Amino acid sequence: MKVILTHEVSGLGTAGDVVDVKDGYARNFLFKRGLATAWTKGGQKQVDAISKARETRAVRSLEEAQSIKGNLEASPVTVTAHAGSEGRLFGAVSTADIAAAVQAAGGPQLDRRRIEVPTPIKNVGSHTARVRLHPEVQATLALDVVAG
Structure with a gap:
């Protein structure tokens, strides 16, 4: 199952990444904790928005x-x-x-x-x-x- 990570998950990826995980892991862990959403064609816009926001914060927050x-x-x-x-x-x-x-x-x-x-x-x-x-x-x- 393809999911879009909305928060950083250790060992899996950061917010905005599209990852392929097992169905049970997605339903029972990621979705219930609000760490990911299901990937859809419309969800790709969400991925783009998250990654754009992450890039603008990354440069500033590296020194911090x-x-x-x-x-x-x-x-x-x-x-x-x-x-x-x-x-x-x-x-x-x-x-x-x-x-x-x-x-x-x-x-x-x-x-x-x-x-x-x-x-x-x-x-x-x-x-x-x-x-x-x-x-x-x-x-x-x-x-x-x-x-x-």
Whole structure:
């Protein structure tokens, strides 16, 4: 099934790309989360509009993404979470928690969908996360998870 991506999907493409995916993946994941729409002849106009907007933002945001990357990688971000006596969290640290902690620390407002955590954060301590700031720029974010 051909779909038009309306948001960036890790491992698949960026907004405005036309990709061919399996029917179940499109119906059960992409469409339900609003990440894609079905491709039609009329939808090609939508693809053109999305790609044109992306090109105008890309040049301006590349330099901005480089500066944000430097700020994010400069110092670790402290995330407070509820934990038991042995340092095990009640649940896990979500990408929304990470985005809120970055903003509380004086950093930029990040979209939680652009933050990738390689393994679920379920313990107190030091962890890392990756932030996709631009198709060409990714920042590695150092996290200190503390009990609170």
